[in-house]
Amino acid sequence: MARAEPMNVLYERVALIGLGLIAGSMGLRMKRDGLVGEIVGTARSPETRSIAIELGLCDRVTDTAAEAVKDADLVVLCVPVGAMETVTREIAPHLKPGATVSDVGSVKGAVIDAVAPHLPAGVAFIPAHPLAGTEHSGPRSGFPELFDNRWCLLTPTGDAPEAADRLARLWRAMGSNVDTMEPDHHDRVLAVTSHAPHLIAYTMVGVADDLRRVTDSEVIKYSAAGFRDFTRIAASDPVMWRDVFLNNKEATLEILGRFTEELFALQRAIRKGDGDHLHAYFTRTRAIRRGIIEAGQDTDKPNFGRGDAS
Amino acid sequence: MARAEPMNVLYERVALIGLGLIAGSMGLRMKRDGLVGEIVGTARSPETRSIAIELGLCDRVTDTAAEAVKDADLVVLCVPVGAMETVTREIAPHLKPGATVSDVGSVKGAVIDAVAPHLPAGVAFIPAHPLAGTEHSGPRSGFPELFDNRWCLLTPTGDAPEAADRLARLWRAMGSNVDTMEPDHHDRVLAVTSHAPHLIAYTMVGVADDLRRVTDSEVIKYSAAGFRDFTRIAASDPVMWRDVFLNNKEATLEILGRFTEELFALQRAIRKGDGDHLHAYFTRTRAIRRGIIEAGQDTDKPNFGRGDAS
Numbered sequence: 001m002a003r004a005e006p007m008n009v010l011y012e013r014v015a016l017i018g019l020g021l022i023a024g025s026m027g028l029r030m031k032r033d034g035l036v037g038e039i040v041g042t043a044r045s046p047e048t049r050s051i052a053i054e055l056g057l058c059d060r061v062t063d064t065a066a067e068a069v070k071d072a073d074l075v076v077l078c079v080p081v082g083a084m085e086t087v088t089r090e091i092a093p094h095l096k097p098g099a100t101v102s103d104v105g106s107v108k109g110a111v112i113d114a115v116a117p118h119l120p121a122g123v124a125f126i127p128a129h130p131l132a133g134t135e136h137s138g139p140r141s142g143f144p145e146l147f148d149n150r151w152c153l154l155t156p157t158g159d160a161p162e163a164a165d166r167l168a169r170l171w172r173a174m175g176s177n178v179d180t181m182e183p184d185h186h187d188r189v190l191a192v193t194s195h196a197p198h199l200i201a202y203t204m205v206g207v208a209d210d211l212r213r214v215t216d217s218e219v220i221k222y223s224a225a226g227f228r229d230f231t232r233i234a235a236s237d238p239v240m241w242r243d244v245f246l247n248n249k250e251a252t253l254e255i256l257g258r259f260t261e262e263l264f265a266l267q268r269a270i271r272k273g274d275g276d277h278l279h280a281y282f283t284r285t286r287a288i289r290r291g292i293i294e295a296g297q298d299t300d301k302p303n304f305g306r307g308d309a310s
Numbered sequence: 311m312a313r314a315e316p317m318n319v320l321y322e323r324v325a326l327i328g329l330g331l332i333a334g335s336m337g338l339r340m341k342r343d344g345l346v347g348e349i350v351g352t353a354r355s356p357e358t359r360s361i362a363i364e365l366g367l368c369d370r371v372t373d374t375a376a377e378a379v380k381d382a383d384l385v386v387l388c389v390p391v392g393a394m395e396t397v398t399r400e401i402a403p404h405l406k407p408g409a410t411v412s413d414v415g416s417v418k419g420a421v422i423d424a425v426a427p428h429l430p431a432g433v434a435f436i437p438a439h440p441l442a443g444t445e446h447s448g449p450r451s452g453f454p455e456l457f458d459n460r461w462c463l464l465t466p467t468g469d470a471p472e473a474a475d476r477l478a479r480l481w482r483a484m485g486s487n488v489d490t491m492e493p494d495h496h497d498r499v500l501a502v503t504s505h506a507p508h509l510i511a512y513t514m515v516g517v518a519d520d521l522r523r524v525t526d527s528e529v530i531k532y533s534a535a536g537f538r539d540f541t542r543i544a545a546s547d548p549v550m551w552r553d554v555f556l557n558n559k560e561a562t563l564e565i566l567g568r569f570t571e572e573l574f575a576l577q578r579a580i581r582k583g584d585g586d587h588l589h590a591y592f593t594r595t596r597a598i599r600r601g602i603i604e605a606g607q608d609t610d611k612p613n614f615g616r617g618d619a620s
Contacts, residue, residue, distance in 0.1 A: 134612030179531075190535060192518050193518070199576060200573070202591060203569060204506065206591055207569050232608070235595070238593045270559055285544040
């Protein structure tokens, strides 16, 4: 992507509240491509703040979120969903009139409930969720290409169209495709594509860990047969995911209910030896993979091109 | 790996019965490194046989398995588990005295029951299971490095130690690490590391496909948030997996029972808002990922180094 000229700077000052994988990747990309003026960052831990300066995730750090948002044109809340309300209460009195507040939470309905009521008039809230990440977390895990070809979903209320347009331009400039949708719909879609799969992966890995008869070392040694893909998902940040499940409860539990229903049907087919049912089911699921590859959302290389565990 | 000298040839003639991903990868590797003399292959479909010749998976093909095993020192059954008995009955009268018969099935107990009783005296049966594969299948999906750094599990009965040693040498020469274990233990371990995870992935992908409210296109578009990893597993060969579940019924159903038990406990924690339970669980599972990477069974690169869907 071509470097943006100063005249193309989208925000004079951006405040990143929380400096983990997402904020770090945003900071590196905004700086690499000159998308904004100054980037101010803050995190609760002094160690995280000094790592952020060391890695150049932002231009300067402040000890508190209240200081960080001073004169910021864009404030991005990059903290776990469960911390959104506390942070919002802290920064609200210090927000610049006309500023835009956004977030990167994996849940939108609960975040809107936690943030919107505490913002002063004249500040636009444009919730956002970049569908990008890795199993790694923390300030050292960010990289500027994280958002390339990924989707960023905005759930604007519609009362600040210009602020929403500018934020969408920023996400596109960081490499994302941008869609907008209703918060409730977002939470239902993500329950299927992300939240339920994560809980299922966590569960399977926990079960394997519980089985003393099959020693951990065997589970690990022979994990390449499928299990290792689950462990990658189940290595994601525990705090982030705890908050996701607690804040997208209904949609996630509904999908999990559908899942167990379906799983019981397949278990019965196995028990009864109904090979036709199994074969038809497995043939149907194969087509979905093809669709994902054609949509450019994954690689067609065998084993994700991890080739192989080298 | 250094080319083997002719004097190091492990088998003068090898017969591959079935020419899919595993047989194709074996053929390419054995030829690349000069591990054996002649490789004869056979498959039910004439198209598969001509592709095998076109790609050089074997030196020649025969129309029937009976012809393929003639004068073969090693016969490897590379057909779905459900086809093992039929193929064994067909080849048994034509096996060379002193020959070794092996297989590459994902289940060992059921394969031993299907094959061993039909083999003539003087033929050694050494069951094998290479823990290697991709979501692709068929003769065009093989590649000679498939087995590098993967495990191959042998479950020999112990009455033909020399035949087992030679087969272990072949698998090591093809890049694998080799372990031996009891068939029942193998089937229990694989139920955890492979069979249950596959059924769970198939189930989740099927559920997503069923949800009309969340359109397929949305599931596919936004799959990068975790779901896409499930779809890779759920793209595996339907016939192979149908047979795996039907032939490792008890162990798989037992693990699935443990899984649903655990899943219900986590669902209850979500419903009750028990964040401590979730956080403790997710923290524990994270450690297992680390073990797998340290054991060299997966890459530590973010997102398997797929970087990212490019």
